[in-house]
Amino acid sequence: MRVGYLQFNPRFGEVEENVRRALALLSGEEADLWVLPELFSTGYHFTSPQEARALAEPVPSGPTTQALLAWAGERGCHIAAGLAELAPEGVYNSAVLVGPQGLLLLYRKAHLFWREKENFLPGDTGFQVAEVGGVKVGLMVCFDHLFPEAARTLALKGAQIIAHPANLVLPGVAQLTTRVRALENRLYLVTANRTGEERRGGEVLRFTGQSQIVSPQGEVLASSTPQAEEAVVCEIDPELARQKRINPYNDLLSDRRLDLYFR
Amino acid sequence: MRVGYLQFNPRFGEVEENVRRALALLSGEEADLWVLPELFSTGYHFTSPQEARALAEPVPSGPTTQALLAWAGERGCHIAAGLAELAPEGVYNSAVLVGPQGLLLLYRKAHLFWREKENFLPGDTGFQVAEVGGVKVGLMVCFDHLFPEAARTLALKGAQIIAHPANLVLPGVAQLTTRVRALENRLYLVTANRTGEERRGGEVLRFTGQSQIVSPQGEVLASSTPQAEEAVVCEIDPELARQKRINPYNDLLSDRRLDLYFR
Numbered sequence: 001m002r003v004g005y006l007q008f009n010p011r012f013g014e015v016e017e018n019v020r021r022a023l024a025l026l027s028g029e030e031a032d033l034w035v036l037p038e039l040f041s042t043g044y045h046f047t048s049p050q051e052a053r054a055l056a057e058p059v060p061s062g063p064t065t066q067a068l069l070a071w072a073g074e075r076g077c078h079i080a081a082g083l084a085e086l087a088p089e090g091v092y093n094s095a096v097l098v099g100p101q102g103l104l105l106l107y108r109k110a111h112l113f114w115r116e117k118e119n120f121l122p123g124d125t126g127f128q129v130a131e132v133g134g135v136k137v138g139l140m141v142c143f144d145h146l147f148p149e150a151a152r153t154l155a156l157k158g159a160q161i162i163a164h165p166a167n168l169v170l171p172g173v174a175q176l177t178t179r180v181r182a183l184e185n186r187l188y189l190v191t192a193n194r195t196g197e198e199r200r201g202g203e204v205l206r207f208t209g210q211s212q213i214v215s216p217q218g219e220v221l222a223s224s225t226p227q228a229e230e231a232v233v234c235e236i237d238p239e240l241a242r243q244k245r246i247n248p249y250n251d252l253l254s255d256r257r258l259d260l261y262f263r
Numbered sequence: 264m265r266v267g268y269l270q271f272n273p274r275f276g277e278v279e280e281n282v283r284r285a286l287a288l289l290s291g292e293e294a295d296l297w298v299l300p301e302l303f304s305t306g307y308h309f310t311s312p313q314e315a316r317a318l319a320e321p322v323p324s325g326p327t328t329q330a331l332l333a334w335a336g337e338r339g340c341h342i343a344a345g346l347a348e349l350a351p352e353g354v355y356n357s358a359v360l361v362g363p364q365g366l367l368l369l370y371r372k373a374h375l376f377w378r379e380k381e382n383f384l385p386g387d388t389g390f391q392v393a394e395v396g397g398v399k400v401g402l403m404v405c406f407d408h409l410f411p412e413a414a415r416t417l418a419l420k421g422a423q424i425i426a427h428p429a430n431l432v433l434p435g436v437a438q439l440t441t442r443v444r445a446l447e448n449r450l451y452l453v454t455a456n457r458t459g460e461e462r463r464g465g466e467v468l469r470f471t472g473q474s475q476i477v478s479p480q481g482e483v484l485a486s487s488t489p490q491a492e493e494a495v496v497c498e499i500d501p502e503l504a505r506q507k508r509i510n511p512y513n514d515l516l517s518d519r520r521l522d523l524y525f526r
């Protein structure tokens with residue numbers, strides 16, 4: 001199976017151009033599953049809930065999801081991507097998984113970071129998994145990486161690959177945590193981060209790139225620099241992620257001592 | 264507060280000599296809290312439950328705990344150390360926390376690794392915390408590091424420092440996971456690993472050293488090579504580990520979405 005990420009610098013508010021340019025960057029490579037950054041079509045740094053609402057789109061009827069669906073249908077591939085979702089009750093920082101069959105997953109970000117709490121509703125969908133060519137793929141978004149319960153929940157639901165759209169600002173942190181999420185759950189993790197900066201409302205946010213694909217052993221199989229805009233693809237064996245037994249005595253899921261844990 | 268670890272190569276079965284030598288290695292340094300390796304007084308590689316039983320000791324009446332208690336009493340310090348515990352129902356891979364007041368904690372290893380499952384009973388005490396000079400210290404042992412629920416449970420019980428006696432054989436893994444445990448729970452983590460090798464029952468186990476002290480930001484404050492036998496001390500500010508708020512919007516414990524997690 002070929003999985004890839006797009007590391008990409010969207011221009012704030014230019015949805016049509018961002019979607020067009022993202023798909024153009026993917027066109028030179030082939031993958032069965034692509035992961036795009038968080039909020040890849042709008043940009044990140046909303047300064048009010050009203051601004052988020054003005055750029056958000058319903059899923060799957062909005063133009064971003066429709067463009068992803070059309071592209072996935074033409075190419076026969078799957079895409080996980082983050083976008084601002086307009087729902088009747090408000091706006092979510094969401095991610096979709098789409099394929100030739102249509103929309104497979106809608107995930108609304110559970111752990112909102114910093115001012116996202118002002119501009120988005122907290123996610124209510126939970127951590128979900130869908131099959132892509134017989135392989136179970138789960139979604140989490142950016143800051144979810146710092147909460148081990150998120151990746152653990154996806155692993156318990158059978159995820160072999162976690163697609164992780166991100167807009168990371170802290171250098172080096174998620175590059176470490178995602179290796180450990182992969183190791184402790186024995187699954188692949190594909191982090192698609194963005195690059196560039198956004199100067200809005202008197203504040204500058206710098207995004208840190210360094211997207212990566214990590215193996216169930218926690219090895220970095222592919223990665224990017226902090227700045228490059230690029231599509232990177234890696235051949236993986238998702239069967240390895242079914243095996244939670246790490247030696248004849250230990251299984252990373254069934255060895256857990258639920259009788260002794262607090263939550 | 265000064266915390267330290269002893270990286271040390273015990274000789275299998277030579278309990279009296281191991282205890283004497285471990286305390287001698289500590290004598291050149293001063294610390295408020297010392298962490299010694301897992302099974303530091305017996306060695307690790309038991310080939311049968313009978314062999315483990317023959318070397319195990321009751322806690323706190325056995326000679327290893329008594330020697331630690333005496334030394335802690337003389338020096339006015341605290342010691343966390345791993346040892347084989349003889350209980351009426353069998354033998355546990357345990358850790359104690361002792362101080363001038365006496366035995367503060369007895370922890371029985373929850374996640375047994377590899378053949379430990381043949382030679383020890385699974386721990387039944389759960390993850391516990393006690394106060395050392397007003398600072399909350401929790402215990403976990405070796406393989407517990409790979410289960411995020413262990414450190415999380417200690418953090419939820421208020422641990423500011425996790426004392427982590429270990430006998431690690433996989434190079435580099437715990438050095439990564441313990442940084443992430445510290446980061447995701449905002450606490451200090453002191454891993455005391457052993458060195459050397461044990462050839463027993465036709466098998467060779469090589470221990471990997473690289474003990475380390477990690478900050479609540481996941482930085483490595485002190486570390487050792489794979490081979491050195493040494494006592495290493497570091498000044499830390501345990502108040503930093505009370506603060507789970509990482510910015511005005513996010514708190515790493517209260518932001519958790521228990522409504523969305525599986526366990």
